[in-house]
Amino acid sequence: MTTALRDMIANPTTAELDLVARYGMQPADSRRERLFEAFSRTGLPHRRLEAWKWTDFKVALQGLDRPSTPPAQDPIPHAGALVFRFSSNGYFPPDHIPDGLNVFEKDEAQALGAAEDVPLGALAASLSGGKARPATLLLEVTSKELPRLHFQFSGEGEANFARVVVVVRSDMALTVSESHLGGAGLTSSVIEFGLQKGSTVNRAVYQRGTSEETIASTALVHLDADSHYTQTSLAFGAKVARLETRVTHQEPSAKATLNAAYLVGKDLHADFTTHVRHGANSCVTRQLTKGAVLNGGTGVFQGKFFVPRTAGQYTDADMQHKALLLEDGAVVFAKPELEIYADDVECAHGNTSGALDDDQLFYMRQRGLPEKTARALLTQAFVAEAFAEAGALEEVLRAEAEAWLAAV
């Protein structure tokens, strides 16, 4: 079987052969096989695939387990949260699980819809498990009062894969945060959220890595009627880092808010990719992505709204991406895309990239602020707009962003 799968990847790299070998060591499981097969169609995604033209894992990923640099520190507070840690050293669930949260730790993989669309998500789902870690962690939320859930993904020098599925029952509410901290050649996780009728989820995502690591976070979100999903992400990039979110409005009047900021320094690469399917009437999406990039850094934004015929009527969707190139040598790639088959919709997108507005700088300087301070203030304000919906974690994300900007 392993030989057959190896043959599915054309001209496999060393890292890909290593992934095939790891798959061969997993217990036989037809769902796992299906997932790995989905990954094998493309192998590690590369620039010749349209969806990955600016983010090439095949070239970037040299070895799965290197480097020895420790994972980044986790700035998201653990106090008061129910923390689930997925590390290559093991799996560490919270000591106490309160009422309103049902936890199922499964040794089997679980099928993933449209696995071919998310090759790194399929990979994570097929290789998760082992070392007492669940192959799939299933969580059921039956309360509005749960403390925040926090998922921490880190490699500790060894490639790490995780799969989480969260179901939020009707009219329930959840606050959740995630940290993707690198610490290995590759860390990849896939998390799914099913929001039942009238439920709400507020999710915050933090990503940080070094120029020796590749990091992938894949989220699949399914929204039932009148549910409301809010996501705020902050990424600092890695050798390549991709935070991909695919949202499906599957029943009417759901709302998704997708905000993000990327702050990318030298030799780092951060990619935000989103795909929103307005598969039901009268759904709303609001998306704002802000970026700031230094010399030698690369920021990527790919957003797509897909509005099918009939089902997508009365869609109200807006996508904005705004990037600042703070220094010469910074690179920003953007592809804000609309694919629309319904005629009574409001879909808009906007994309800007460039330097700070000279008029704003002039205004602040004539108020007596030194140029450096004026630039810092304007950049902070520019980025902070992305954190406005993050609730209690807004301040944490803002402080992280400010610390980065202050060091520029």
Added chain:
Amino acid sequence: MDCCGGIDEHEDDCTDVKVKDSIDQSTVDAAKALESENYSAGFVTDIEMDMAPKGLSEDTIRFISAKKEEPEWLLEWRLAAYKRWLTMEEPTWAMVNYPTINYQDYYYYAAPKSGAKYESIDDVPKEILETYEKLGIPLREAEVLLGVEGAAETAATARETPRVAVDAVFDSVSVATTFRKELEKAGVIFMSISEAVHEYPNLVKKYLGTVVPQSDNFFATLNSAVFSDGTFVYVPKGVRCPMELSTYFRMNAENTGQFERTLIIADEGAYVSYLEGCTAPMRDENQLHAAVVELVALEDAEIKYSTVQNWWPGDENGKGGIYNFVTKRGDCRGDRSKISWTQVETGSAVTWKYPSCILRGDDSVGEFYSIAVTNGRQQADTGTKMIHLGKRTRSRIISKGISAGKSNNTYRGLVSINRKADNARNFTQCDSLLIGDRCGAHTVPYVENRRADAQLEHEATTTKLSDDQMFYVRQRGIGEEEAVALLVNGFVREVLQELPMEFAVEAQSLLKVSLEGSVG
């Protein structure tokens, strides 16, 4: 209008489109007016043709080259392109679907039997003259009334009398070029590219393939191998071309492909405005059109290139129609040069076309104004590429897509700012309107910025008319239908106003039917 009583299962049998309540009947009618049955250019000219044997091989290329009595270097150039083409794959990334094309099933050369270029307009077969008259391009009148007998003796007087010089391309050959003599007075070379190869071989050799290389893409490479005719324009240093130049392309023969190649060079400080029109008869088979247009603007030169593309779009069931795979690219080679593309696209079954600007010279400017209307089962994937290489280069993209029937209309564009393009600027606006609920409107912009001092803005909407705008116009006492027409014309005005006057009229008459009272 609910044609199927809400039952979905016979969807494909419906002839009428279900349109939401807010769109009035005139909108539906207007959209229908652009449907195939109203295609006025769909007649066939019955004339004896001289054809190359069907299919594509080295022999076909030698045949074409021999027919045109081309020099050896050009034949070699064609054969090199053909060899390259054999190794290439047809691109599949565009949002268009069509059956696999059998490239051996087409004729690659078709010319009226009586010869290609005629000495005098009197020698042009009357069938062909009538064809152009029917299309509103009176070659004889233009020649007799304005070109030969009288009028402008000098370039200066010519400027005061707005006229258009026409190169008429009928299938694979240019049949007539008007005003050549008068243009020569100003030093402007305006002739078919086949003639230019003989008369100005050095100019052709110097520029051919320098903007769109032989190996550029599948369709451009095919064109390089088999290109038949097209227009050659050279405007010398400091000359403002005294009249609009235009080429009218007509595909007539059955199962043919038209592969024209146009090359326009504006030397330092020159200016030229060039218009292109295209039509084809209604035929059940798909005809192939793979053109290449190369523009070169040297220092301080400006080229304005306008297209009204009205190829036969196929019938309402998607039968027949032109496959339009076109590579158009302008090279702003000199500092302060400017290239402006304006296109009104209403025809073709499948359109694959991205008129682009390479902004190489410092302070050079690229513009792209486009209206694409799709109807029936048409599919258009069109847009532009603005490649900023020089300092302080600027580009502007305005694209309006209108989809009706069961058509799909995609804007696909690239704005790329190179590391050395200090202070580059781009503004992009692409808007889409959908008429009816069976069509699609898509936007796929790529933006690549490698400069901190670049300013790039992109905005796009897909929408119906805003209630606020309607309210504002109506409270000024304007009736509802008139208000809609006003607002929709406003929607495309930014593009129409870029067209030269002669063309704006033609474009407006094409668009009028689709826009008055339309859109909800």
